[in-house]
Amino acid sequence: MDCAKGNPLCQRLYAALFDVLEEGIHVLDAQGRTLVYNQKMADIESLDRDEVASSTLSELFSFPAREGSTLLHALTTGTALHHVRQTYFNRFGKSITTVNDTLPIVAHGKLLGAIEIARPVASTPDKINEAKLKGAAHYHFDDIVGNSRSITHVVEQAKRACRTRSSVLIVGETGTGKELIAQSLHNASDRSGGPFVSQNCAALPESLMEGMLFGTMRGAFTGALDRPGLLETADGGTFLLDELNSLGVPLQAKLLRFLEDRVVQRIGANKGRVVDVRILATVNEDPEALMASHQLRKDLYFRLGVVILRIPPLRERREDIPLLVPPFIARYNRLYHLRVRSVSAEVMDLFHQHEWPGNVRELEHLIEGAMNLIGDEEIIGVEHLPPHLQSRLPSLPVLQHEESHQTAVHPLPLLNTSTLRDTPFQEQVKNFQRTLIHSALARQKGNVSAAAKDLQLSRQNLQYYLRHL
The missing domain is CATH 1.10.8.60 (Helicase, Ruva Protein; domain 3)
Structure with a gap:
């Protein structure tokens, strides 16, 4: 059967195959028109397939401004995205969260379209995959906003650090954008095609963290399964230890050994495995203070802090x-x-x-x-x-x-200095404010906007005083 020439039987066969898949499939041509939209994708997005076929993505969905659509990203840039978690909204306002693999379709050097394979997050229960997908690197250096000397200096340092596999310690207060810098480091490096795995060290108790990081072997303890750790999952890519100062000191020692020999040994295993992974870490307090309070091992700090980036507070x-x-x-x-x-x-x-x-x-x-x-x-x-x-x-x-209409100007009484001695303080303040406002209105011939500018107030604030004084 020749399927290369648009054989109708082939088209029906492909459609039937797509509809039995457990993943959602959405294929666009080079102009952004829908070619394939299987039933699973319709179920995930709660849309009618015929409606999707006759509409553009912008008519059907809204995406967070910074992240945008993974499918359109692959179509417009010609680059693939793997294991990316995406949250967006259909036209009815329903929130949708999926994990996507999105690929451009290229033939003879020409971009023909893009295909997205989507899995709803509810069907991805594995904690390792969840940790990996939550850490998917969406951000690039272009997403870092600011022209100040302090932030541009950090960005320039980070860009230089992209050239090697050396460990990087990112120091900054909560909310400064440490993970944004970490993701940008990964995406600008030669590891951008590999996985970006992130784990917040404060998110799990220490009893679970060792297995999450290093993996487990079946029978190592009650309920243990053969499962790779996050460090193995990040092989060939980048691993971010977020809030390193929340990691227990015994685990810090084991992490230090890994940094020295790059060998991961699962709990219960007799031998280890060498992995190729770049380590990034963040702390939200001054490292010197953390070491002084024994929350951060000095040897780990010196091993991780080959490059230290300090993110300035706002x-x-x-x-x-x-x-x-x-x-x-x-x-x-x-x-x-x-x-x-x-x-x-x-x-x-x-x-x-x-x-x-x-x-x-x-x-x-x-x-x-x-x-x-x-x-x-x-x-x-x-x-x-x-x-x-x-x-x-x-x-x-x-x-x-405040009401938006202009307030009528009424004469305000001038300050009577002869009565100050017997007038309460708050009333004196109000009288003085009345005098200032009256003088400004007189100078500006009753023009409220001009008087507000004269007093260095907004027009809205001046209207407030006119009504309440």
């Missing part, structure tokens, strides 16, 4: 805040179907004054929270921020939602 690169805000707004516009354009000048001022104990992650969560509270406005205002940030505005009570 308070040390405040000039990057205006660059970080727009991508977060774009992400949550897409997720929540909003049309927010920016933040107000007052909000940006607060952002520049804030200490950011949670760093970039805290900034993202503040933006997300504000976009949950915003109405039809296109600008995030102070009133959309948490109370602890609103209270930082000087001499301004916590704001409520």
Whole structure:
């Protein structure tokens, strides 16, 4: 049977074969049109197959702005993605999470399309695979936002470190983007085609962590199975130990032995196996302090810290805040179907004054929270921020939602200095504020916007004072 010429019988045969598979299959041609969409994929995405065949991906799904569609990535770049976990939404708002292998279809040097093989996360219970897939390297150096000297210096150092297999220790407070740097290191190295495996050392008790890292042999202990550890799983690629300071000291000693000979010996095994894996690690505290408190072995620190990258906290690169805000707004516009354009000048001022104990992650969560509270406005205002940030505005009570129409200007009484002695302090402050506002309005001939600019207030804040003083 010749299937090369579009034989209808072959097409029906292929369709029948695709429909008995346990994985979802979606194939696009070079123009992004759907060629194959099997029943399993329709079940995963809760869509009608005929609807998919007549629609574009952008009409059917919304994807997080930074990650995007793995299928479109393979189609537009011609590069394959393996074991990538993806969360996205169908047009009805249903959240879908799959693990994908996505490949470009190339013939005679020409890109003909792309195929995606998807498995719903619920059908991937194996903890080793889950750990591997959670650590799939999505990020590249281009995803790191900022022009400050401190962050550009770190990025340049990290790019140079991509050239070798030396271990790298990434130091930074919680929320600074340590894993983003780690994934970028992997994707820019000659190991980018291999696995990227990540394990948070604080996520599991120490009794389970050794088996997760080094693997087990059947019978080694009750319930033990023949199972490779994460270090074996990462063979040929990169392994990230996140929050290394949460790893118990005895396990740190075993990890040190592995770093010296690169031999993995499963629990219960008589011999080990040499693996080729690059080790990255992160700590969220000062390494010197961790060693002083015996949370980090000195010999492990010196062995891992061949290259040490220090990620600056957000308070040390405040000039990057205006660059970080727009991508977060774009992400949550897409997720929540909003049309927010920016933040107000007052909000940006607060952002520049804030200490950011949670760093970039805290900034993202503040933006997300504000976009949950915003109405039809296109600008995030102070009133959309948490109370602890609103209270930082000087001499301004916590704001409520303001009407957008212009407030009529009424004459405000001038300060009567002869009565100050018998006037309570708060009333004196209000009288002084009335005087300042009256003077500004008089100078600007009753123009509220001009008076607000004169007083270095937003028009909205001036309207608030006009109504409440």
